[in-house]
Amino acid sequence: MPLLRQLCTAAILLAVTAAPALADGLVVPFLGFNFGGDSGSQCVSLTNCKEKRTNFGVSFISMGTVFGLEEDISYAKNFFGETPGQANSVFSAMSNLVIGPGTGPVRPYVVGGIGLIRPHVSSLAGSVTSFDTNKNAFGYDVGGGVTVLFGGKVGMRGDLRHFHTRLIFTGQKLDFWRASAGLALAF
Numbered sequence: 001m002p003l004l005r006q007l008c009t010a011a012i013l014l015a016v017t018a019a020p021a022l023a024d025g026l027v028v029p030f031l032g033f034n035f036g037g038d039s040g041s042q043c044v045s046l047t048n049c050k051e052k053r054t055n056f057g058v059s060f061i062s063m064g065t066v067f068g069l070e071e072d073i074s075y076a077k078n079f080f081g082e083t084p085g086q087a088n089s090v091f092s093a094m095s096n097l098v099i100g101p102g103t104g105p106v107r108p109y110v111v112g113g114i115g116l117i118r119p120h121v122s123s124l125a126g127s128v129t130s131f132d133t134n135k136n137a138f139g140y141d142v143g144g145g146v147t148v149l150f151g152g153k154v155g156m157r158g159d160l161r162h163f164h165t166r167l168i169f170t171g172q173k174l175d176f177w178r179a180s181a182g183l184a185l186a187f
Contacts, residue, residue, distance in 0.1 A: 024102065026061040026147065028157045030182030034076055034090075037176035055079075055178065057092075059157075063102035070096040070111060072141070074178070080121065090174070091118040092163060094141050105152070110144040117165045119174060137165040137174065147184050155184040 032055040057074030072094045079090040093116045100109030117139035143161030159182075164175040 024063055025187045026059070026063065026157075027185045027187070028059040028061065028147075028182040029057075030059065030074075030157070030159070030180040031056050032074065032076075032159075032178045032180030034079065034176050034178050037174070053079075055090075055180075057180075059182070061098060063098060063107075065102045066099065068098035068100075068102060068109075070094075070098050070113070072096060072113075072115075074180075079119070086121070086123050088119070088121045090120070092116065092139065092141075094139070094163075096141065105149050105155075107147040107149070108144070109147070110142075111159075111161070112140070112142040114138070114140045117163060117174065139163060139165040139174075149184060149186060153186045155186070157182045157184040 034053045034055055053076075055074050055076035057072065059073075060071045062069050072092070074092050076090045078088060080088045094113050095115050096111045096113030098109050098111050101107050117137045118134065119137070120134050141161045141163045143159060145157060145159035147155060147157040149155035159178075159180045161178050161180075162175070163178060165173055
């Protein structure tokens with residue numbers, strides 16, 4: 001009888017005791033570097049062209065114990081290179097599946113998903129825009145990285161991804177890599 005009473009007391013205590021809250025969400029503002037594929041590749045043939053490969057963005061992650069969802073938003077000004085009389089950029093908004101451990105201080109992961117990649121190109125003639133195009137393109141990204149949390153709430157995230165689109169402009173495809181690092185804020 002004393003063993004049964006102890007088990008019942010333990011079960012009641014476990015049922016009414018709140019479990020510690022675990023961070024299951026992350027917000028990661030990041031800075032990145034585009035390379036490979038079409039990133040800055042126009043500078044090879046253009047004169048007075050400066051390669052500009054930086055981007056910035058934010059990722060919102062909701063993570064379970066193994067699987068999670070991520071919204072990744074990024075913007076790269078002068079994606080195709082900076083030239084006088086031309087403005088260009090690439091915006092992306094991707095919805096991704098994240099696979100990796102959702103707990104612990106070190107969290108390696110793989111990521112993949114689909115979304116919008118929107119390249120923009122315009123040519124300026126004096127103060128008048130002579131050519132302007134914006135195209136929404138269906139795209140996908142795949143990659144991976146690692147998140148390291150210090151003290152459970154703040155950390156760093158490093159990431160490498162490949163982005164690719166289907167038919168844009170005149171049937172061309174756009175693909176590039178992005179390496180990024182960001183501040184990981186857990187909640």
